[in-house]
Amino acid sequence: MPKILIIDDDVDVLSAAKLLLKRHFGPVDIEKNPERIPFLVTNGAYDVILLDMNFQRDVSSGREGFLWLDRILDIDPQAAVILITAYGDVGMAVRAIKVGAADFVLKPWENDKLLATIEAALSAKGKGKGSEAGDSKNGRDKTTAAMPNSLLIGSSPAMRQVFDTIERVAETDANVLILGENGTGKDLVARAVHQRSHRRDKPYVSVDLGALSETLFESEIFGHVKGAFTDAREDRGGRFEEAQGGTIFLDEIGNITLPQQARLLTVLQQRQVTRLGSNKPKPIDVRLICATNAPIYERVADRSFRQDLLYRINTIEIQLPPLRERLDDIAVLAEHFLKQYRKQYNRKVTSISPALIRQLQQYRWPGNVRELQHAIERAVILAQGNILEPSDFYFGSAPAFGGIPNTQEMPHQHALQLDDMEKKMIQQAMQKHHGNITEIARELGLSRQALYRRLEKYGM
Incomplete structure (x- = not known):
């Protein structure tokens, strides 16, 4: 309902x-x-x-x-x-x-x-009485090849295996570790697991560990009491307490330091947290989901990641395939993003040409689904006609197709070309909206925080 x-x-x-x-x-x-x-x-x-x-x-x-x-x-x-x-x-x-x-x-x-x-x-949204959202087969929506009530899309064997694993483990309280490259949708998998669990009506708290400095880690994750440090003006619960009864998603767990790993392991073993500056533990009841794009087993081998912590967080592992290994999904993903951005930007682009689909399937997509999403968004904004064609895609200063990089080219080169295009797109949006951050972010399909990171990256 x-x-x-x-x-x-x-x-x-x-x-x-x-x-x-x-x-x-x-x-x-x-x-x-x-x-x-x-x-x-x-x-x-x-x-x-x-x-x-x-x-x-x-x-x-x-x-x-x-x-x-x-x-x-x-x-x-x-x-x-x-x-x-x-x-x-x-x-x-x-x-x-x-x-x-x-x-x-x-x-x-x-x-x-x-x-x-x-x-x-x-x-x-596909959830109304007249929609086909309820007409699914084997847990998949017929029109979008997606999990119901999820933005996870795909019908390739690799993604069907991911969907099946989610369905099997969601109703348990098993800890889940999601592995995959940047842009593959690890956050979507975590949310899908929560939405299918018996904790679905309880909080879902997402934490980007890679964005937390060493000094903020304990306060943000475990909370603090008034006076624990200079700016601690009141008691504050951490993310584990916010997630009480529900799910906590720890993204980029492979990036935390050994002392942070030890502190986290203690909390997971004892099922209780102690706020910074306090000696009174608080019991916690949360479902743990973690994710990383780091080679976690290599980190264990070189002792930069604790093996006992890995055992604690990976009761179930879900490996998300990169987009280059699920070429059958590119067409349905591209169509999904086309519909999304056609509506968002009120554009008249109606379809994608077969020639473009073939070209999309030849590209390596080093940024995975996220890169495809942004590429379709830019194409929808800039397209001259009603059908997306190869000439509507630009990486760097030249059309991507037929100048599209083949599968033998270095991903690093593509990244440089994409950076150049992204910088130009931001510059154009800044001129159009006279520096209005909210309007610039909206046109580019970014959050304000993501836009600020890019402005800092390009020295703008």
Whole structure:
């Protein structure tokens, strides 16, 4: 059943909406405080989000609504967000849809119209009553070759094996280690395992360990008490406590230091955490999923990764194949991204030529699915016609096809060409939007954090 979140600072609106919607859809969560949006969206797996446009600080302009819409889409670019307001007009509605909202309704709403709006948003996601999302076979959606309720897409033997492993292990509490190159979708596998587990209604907390400095690791992961260090002005629980009862996903676990490994191992063995600066342990009940693109067994062999920790985290291993080893999936992935970005950018590109599909299948894709996704997005934005052709793809200063690198070329060369193109795309977007970071990130299909990393990378 579809799961819905309603965010509004009017308690009466929340109560009325929940009373109506729970009779027609699945679980309905309500929230008065918009500051909890990042936590709820990260952990809730909502099919539709109803978001008030005007909160106490900003009565009628809709500015807060657009701010929170932007935050939601940063966390989940596929989120179906319906904005609600008592002060709406046609111009605001058009602007909301252009920046990513699924639709727009006015308060007080007509019940039938609200239900129809939500049903339309669900259908667009493949979850409505009139969609084919429920018509699956062997756990796979017929039209997208994907796991139901997941962005994992593929019908190749390698991906079918991944899907089958997820289905078998999800309902257990076994620790899972996901191995694979950058861009293969390890985070999607982790979320799919959580969504199919008995913990699906509990928190899902994702932690990028590679982004945590040595000094922040313990505080972020295990929490701290007031006074534990200079800036510790209050008690704060860590990520393990946030995930209590649910799932914690530790990405890039192969990058943590030996002291960090020892601390993590102790927590996993004892099933309890002790906040930094405290001597009072707190019991934890979480399902652990880890991922790395590092050669973890080589790290164990050279003693840069603890063997006992590896044994603890890899009860089940899921190996994600690189895109070059699942060529049969390229066509369906390309079509999926074409539909996504055609709608997002309101473009009239309708299909991909057979010649382009053949060329896509000849490329090595060193950046894997993520690189294909960004390549399709750029092509949709820049395409001149209604059909994507080889000439619509650019790596560096020349068309990628037929100048496409063959399978013998060095991935490093491709990376340099892609970096050059990415830098030019960012420069063009910066000129177009006069340095507006939010608009630049939206056009490029990046989160603001990812855009900032690229600006720093290219010295811009």
